[in-house]
């Protein structure tokens with residue numbers, strides 16, 4: 216997968232050089248390219264934003280630099296990249312970023328990210344881009360960041376770990392919470408490792424029993440209890456899908 220990021224804060228994306236994504240880049244599984252938006256300005260002050268038409272607080276990102284930057288990205292398509300990237304635009308007003316959306320993005324050969332400062336990018340940039348490539352506006356949660364770079368880190372990590380060869384077998388994502396197709400879309404329950412007793416707290420006996428049937432049942436019960444406590448909405452969704460699956464609706 217190729218990933219391009221256009222940003223005025225390339226240093227914000229340094230984390231893409233370390234750990235899981237860093238290793239995937241070193242192994243050639245991911246090809247990540249950063250583009251400094253200000254290199255696509257044409258004034259001496261390298262201006263990227265201006266005050267909003269219609270008034271209001273803050274600044275809006277000007278269309279010309281973005282259009283030039285995206286032209287450069289699309290124009291640099293290599294034979295293995297696919298014709299155009301999918302443009303991912305982090306924004307509080309986007310569609311919720313979910314494991315399903317991460318899965319969907321992980322199946323695409325080329326993603327380009329357009330993190331903006333909070334007040335956003337001139338709408339005409341998104342409209343023009345949508346005439347030549349798929350555009351997905353994505354929210355990583357109902358809260359407001361100062362800029363989209365942090366959202367890019369979240370999305371890239373969630374997508375990269377789904378790519379073949381990125382996670383070792385030991386860290387499979389098959390049993391993730393929210394992994395589509397997972398037997399139950401429930402949250403993970405508690406996990407334990409050595410020592411068997413720590414500060415007077417013992418590991419649940421069942422996990423030391425070696426009885427895999429009992430362990431699996433205990434883990435399902437724990438996942439269900441945790442989901443009921445923390446995310447009852449997911450339990451209702453799980454019940455609905457179970458009813459549908461077994462055609463149990465009255």
Ligand SMILES: Nc1cc(-c2cccs2)n[nH]1
Pocket residue numbers: 305306307330331332333334353354355356357358359360361362363364366
């Ligand atoms: N979910 C979410 C995205 C954002 C921003 C994206 C770009 C600027 S602020 N805030 N919250």
